[in-house]
Amino acid sequence: MNDKERRSMPLFSIGIVMKLTELTARQIRYYEEHELVFPERTSGNQRLFSFNDVDRLLEIKDLLDKGLNLAGIKLLLDESVEEKQKQSEVKNSELSDRELRTILKNELKHAGRLGQTNLRQGELSRFFVNR
Amino acid sequence: MNDKERRSMPLFSIGIVMKLTELTARQIRYYEEHELVFPERTSGNQRLFSFNDVDRLLEIKDLLDKGLNLAGIKLLLDESVEEKQKQSEVKNSELSDRELRTILKNELKHAGRLGQTNLRQGELSRFFVNR
DNA sequence: AAAATAATGTAAGAAATACTAACATGAGGT
DNA sequence: ACCTCATGTTAGTATTTCTTACATTATTTT
Numbered sequence: 001m002n003d004k005e006r007r008s009m010p011l012f013s014i015g016i017v018m019k020l021t022e023l024t025a026r027q028i029r030y031y032e033e034h035e036l037v038f039p040e041r042t043s044g045n046q047r048l049f050s051f052n053d054v055d056r057l058l059e060i061k062d063l064l065d066k067g068l069n070l071a072g073i074k075l076l077l078d079e080s081v082e083e084k085q086k087q088s089e090v091k092n093s094e095l096s097d098r099e100l101r102t103i104l105k106n107e108l109k110h111a112g113r114l115g116q117t118n119l120r121q122g123e124l125s126r127f128f129v130n131r
Numbered sequence: 132m133n134d135k136e137r138r139s140m141p142l143f144s145i146g147i148v149m150k151l152t153e154l155t156a157r158q159i160r161y162y163e164e165h166e167l168v169f170p171e172r173t174s175g176n177q178r179l180f181s182f183n184d185v186d187r188l189l190e191i192k193d194l195l196d197k198g199l200n201l202a203g204i205k206l207l208l209d210e211s212v213e214e215k216q217k218q219s220e221v222k223n224s225e226l227s228d229r230e231l232r233t234i235l236k237n238e239l240k241h242a243g244r245l246g247q248t249n250l251r252q253g254e255l256s257r258f259f260v261n262r
Numbered sequence: 263a264a265a266a267t268a269a270t271g272t273a274a275g276a277a278a279t280a281c282t283a284a285c286a287t288g289a290g291g292t
Numbered sequence: 293a294c295c296t297c298a299t300g301t302t303a304g305t306a307t308t309t310c311t312t313a314c315a316t317t318a319t320t321t322t
Binding site for chain 2: 279280281282
């Protein structure tokens with residue numbers, strides 16, 4: 001079992017994720033509905049979240065606090081995943097990029113204050129997963 | 132939040148612990164009943180296990196495989212906790228020590244083969260918790 | 263200003279998971 | 293043969309989670 005597998009291992013029920021992220025069940029499910037997180041399911045259809053999922057939720061929370069909307073956050077997170085994957089490979093999927101800028105230009109009119117919570121983005125797996 | 136707190140943070144439902152340890156719910160509850168692990172509880176009385184708890188369960192499983200009984204395992208684990216705590220401080224609680232030897236002398240007549248499982252003692256938090 | 267949209271709250275009913283307590287069983291030791 | 297230990301199994305209840313639907317509030321859009 002390597003790092004990547006550890007980070008994506010389904011471990012946490014929604015109740016625990018609520019405490020870890022200080023999000024409500026409604027919020028967490030809504031973000032899944034909009035394809036921002038992809039928790040696994042038990043055989044009985046109960047959600048199981050990984051460290052990665054929890055970190056993503058913390059990122060979402062942070063960006064929401066900064067005034068982004070879910071569409072923008074989705075693009076941002078998808079982009080950063082793509083970047084990590086094809087680490088400066090060829091083209092940065094131009095259409096996505098234009099979309100991104102178009103949307104974020106609008107979103108970032110807001111952006112300012114930030115709420116302080118217990119855990120912040122990336123913190124959970126930084127705490128728990130060896131690198 | 133430091134290492135110690137991370138390791139003892141209540142995170143896992145019994146269902147996940149079952150998968151992580153390949154123990155049955157009955158076994159896990161039985162070990163708790165006999166004071167070998169001490170999971171926390173939710174407000175609704177559901178068990179919540181920490182990394183430490185899971186590691187302890189993996190140790191218990193290992194020692195059971197080697198033929199020890201629960202009484203012996205309890206003494207062993209309690210001893211090793213004490214040792215870690217008062218790291219070569221003064222006396223090794225002589226009575227406990229005599230008891231330990233008496234009991235283990237008997238137990239260790241067996242001890243041999245070992246079953247291979249996914250995770251082994253200490254492995255879970257070694258995997259997940261920074262040191 | 264009225265209407266639409268986004269994000270979240272809330273409630274209902276069903277399904278899954280977990281709890282305790284009790285009795286059953288099989289392997290070893292005495 | 294009888295005990296004890298560790299575990300299986302079952303029953304009934306409680307807790308948690310699920311989906312769906314409707315409500316609410318703030319912010320755009322028309």
